[in-house]
Amino acid sequence: MSVAVVTGAAGLVGSAAARHFAARGMHVVGVDNCMRETFFGADGSVRPNLVKLERDLGTAYTHCQVDVRDRGTLDRIFQRYGADVTVVVHAAAQPSHNWAGEDPRTDFDINAVGTLNVLDNARLHCPDAVVIHCSSSTVYGDHVNSLPFVERESRWDLPPEHPYYEGTPETAPIDHTKHTLFGVSKLSADVMAQEFGRYYGLRTAVLRSGLVCGPELAATMQHGMPGFVLRSLMEGRPYVIKGFGGKQVRDALHTSDLLAAFDAVIADPRPGEAYNLGGSRANSCSVLEVIALAQDITGLEMQVSFAQGQREGDRRWWITNNRKFMEHFPHWRLGTSLRQILVEIHEANADRWTR
Numbered sequence: 021m022s023v024a025v026v027t028g029a030a031g032l033v034g035s036a037a038a039r040h041f042a043a044r045g046m047h048v049v050g051v052d053n054c055m056r057e058t059f060f061g062a063d064g065s066v067r068p069n070l071v072k073l074e075r076d077l078g079t080a081y082t083h084c085q086v087d088v089r090d091r092g093t094l095d096r097i098f099q100r101y102g103a104d105v106t107v108v109v110h111a112a113a114q115p116s117h118n119w120a121g122e123d124p125r126t127d128f129d130i131n132a133v134g135t136l137n138v139l140d141n142a143r144l145h146c147p148d149a150v151v152i153h154c155s156s157s158t159v160y161g162d163h164v165n166s167l168p169f170v171e172r173e174s175r176w177d178l179p180p181e182h183p184y185y186e187g188t189p190e191t192a193p194i195d196h197t198k199h200t201l202f203g204v205s206k207l208s209a210d211v212m213a214q215e216f217g218r219y220y221g222l223r224t225a226v227l228r229s230g231l232v233c234g235p236e237l238a239a240t241m242q243h244g245m246p247g248f249v250l251r252s253l254m255e256g257r258p259y260v261i262k263g264f265g266g267k268q269v270r271d272a273l274h275t276s277d278l279l280a281a282f283d284a285v286i287a288d289p290r291p292g293e294a295y296n297l298g299g300s301r302a303n304s305c306s307v308l309e310v311i312a313l314a315q316d317i318t319g320l321e322m323q324v325s326f327a328q329g330q331r332e333g334d335r336r337w338w339i340t341n342n343r344k345f346m347e348h349f350p351h352w353r354l355g356t357s358l359r360q361i362l363v364e365i366h367e368a369n370a371d372r373w374t375r
């Protein structure tokens with residue numbers, strides 16, 4: 021039977037991928053040590069997600085409570101399934117800028133060295149598998165902050181004639197910019213995944229996203245802005261905006277659109293390619309705009325305050341340009357709007373996130 025190995029299987033992207041491949045008749049082997057609660061505490065725990073995943077997928081799913089830093093155990097997992105593994109999705113990560121700044125060694129070991137461990141196992145034990153590495157727009161650092169932004173009523177934006185207006189392309193520089201320690205560990209992993217494609221011919225694909233959203237995310241202040249805005253509103257917690265007057269822009273991609281991109285890559289892999297893949301201008305939003313949308317959807321009012329300063333390496337604006345991905349995979353389309361994303365997160369958590 022064809023096997024999909026999914027690291028970070030209890031998290032947002034990993035659990036969605038596990039469900040997706042199981043629904044296609046594959047056996048899914050999930051690797052996740054539930055370390056998200058170490059990063060963010062009980063609020064950020066993925067254990068409830070894992071319980072649901074194991075219950076829903078039954079025998080189609082095997083969970084390995086394993087750390088991607090643990091080379092020996094990871095080797096044995098890949099050895100056991102060998103060439104039956106046709107897809108590897110690497111979604112395990114330490115996902116927070118702040119946390120990485122507190123403990124850069126652990127962050128680098130998980131994000132960079134953990135990625136090397138996964139890639140090398142794929143090379144040794146399932147060299148024909150398609151290996152999708154979940155990268156991040158943070159690989160570009162804060163270079164975009166030097167662009168000529170205009171302050172609009174609810175967001176910072178570029179003038180329509182600017183070459184990046186429709187989003188930042190892959191040709192954007194990655195040097196001479198502040199990445200944060202997290203950005204550096206993700207960039208190292210990203211380049212390593214590209215290199216395994218170019219050097220060894222492994223069928224790797226690197227997908228760099230802005231914000232990925234879905235109801236499964238254990239949203240916390242440090243990770244998952246739209247989800248955390250909704251969560252704060254629904255739980256009646258005040259929301260503290262830090263930096264850029266709340267007008268900083270992000271773009272949101274629903275996990276279903278990311279999974280459709282995985283399918284496109286699996287059907288026609290191009291070893292070593294790196295792509296920006298995000299919500300694009302269509303799903304772009306500032307923090308203020310997400311708050312307004314969340315209030316509209318829930319009918320609740322948010323208590324908002326502004327903190328001094330801004331986060332190290334934070335960006336005033338990020339919109340993804342999907343052009344390269346859409347040229348290589350012309351059937352892929354953005355399918356879920358920002359409003360739909362928020363409505364879904366709201367509905368899925370209505371019983372859990374209460375005042």
Ligand SMILES: NC(=O)c1ccc[n+]([C@@H]2O[C@H](COP(=O)([O-])OP(=O)(O)OC[C@H]3O[C@@H](n4cnc5c(N)ncnc54)[C@H](O)[C@@H]3O)[C@@H](O)[C@H]2O)c1
Nearest residue numbers: 028031032033052053054055056087088112113154231232
């Ligand atoms: N969610 C986003 O907005 C977003 C945006 C861009 C890129 N990404 C990338 O996509 C990937 C998945 O992100 P996500 O949103 O699903 O994050 P998530 O935090 O929901 O999931 C990550 C999972 O990895 C697990 N994990 C952490 N350290 C581990 C370790 N040492 N060994 C094994 N498992 C470990 C966690 O327990 C968690 O379940 C990450 O690489 C992330 O950087 C996410």
